Amino acid sequence: MAILSRLLNVAKTTVNPVRSMGGIGGQVQNRPSRWNYDIFKDHIHFYVMLGVVPLGLAVLFANIYEGPAVLKPIPEGYVPQEHEYYRSPVTRWFVKYVYPSQQQSYEQHLCQVWEEQKVTNMYQLMREVKRVQKIHQDYKGWYVREVDHASYLRASMKNHSIYEDTVGYVLGDEEVPKEKAENVFRY
């Protein structure tokens, strides 16, 4: 469809890029663009032929041959299926074959709410722990590792003496600040 309308326009214009040869063979028409008009017709054609006509016919025949449902009270002891809660035949077909039932989506939402509550509870608990720890800031949290600082310090001093024996005494080693020598072992 798009191709046909465009070919028609192409047939009306002739391309003479180099020379006009006195007008022999046709001339380029000096006229405004027809592109918007053509594309509008293409869109109308597309949506009507592929959208309006098939779906309209489907809805028409569904209403002619099956028709809307009538409201009745629920019989005793009978649980209606999901598609029996709707009137239009098209809606009933969609509910029967395409859409999830209302109960399914409701319970899925309940599950989502429950999961989010678990996550929220965890975050609230973490925030509460941090708040309480912040009051005195003297509590060892879950992240504290009890380390034997003295043994690691001894090991590092021994390594330093081996290094000194290998490399020799380096001027400037004595400028290490006092805090660093007593520093906690950094894992």
Add this chain to the structure above:
Amino acid sequence: MAASDKDEFPVYTNHPVFGGIATLGYNIFAAPAIWFNKKLEAIRGEPQAFYHRRYPRVPTIDECYRDDVVCRFEANQQFMRDKLVEGQMIDILRQRFNECVFYEKGSGMSAYVPLHEGAPVDVSPGSTHQCRAVLEAFEKANENFFIKYGELGKFPTAEQCYLKQKHRLMWERRHGPVGTGMKTDEPAASQE
């Protein structure tokens, strides 16, 4: 229209003055539609049935634990459904009153009453008219609806409604029934 073969009796076609016009209107608008519908019924056969949904009752908000968000969510949904249903019930009662008045007021000169505020029928307090009972039922139901759902906003929650009841009971415990005024905060006279 149900699948039945009895003919629809056109209303007001027996009227001495407007019968002709009513028949004309019926023949133009109603008769072709009825004919067409009968043709469709012949093609379709027995129509399918559809039902109105029934929701099972779940625990209300006063039976839910504070941390049980699933229970609270379901109670809230039930509360919203109940609000819609009870609003519709109020509408039905109001319609009943309007229909009662319309039926009882009479027609022509007997319906002509001097312009006043209220219904053309005597439904003042103490009247023995049958519409008075209908009006009292509607007003009582309306008052109860306002007590339960009133002044909670456009999107109330079950918690708000429940706490409104709690606050009302506390207020009534302190000041007496609603509508009898508030008691001032005086020092206890029993200390004397």
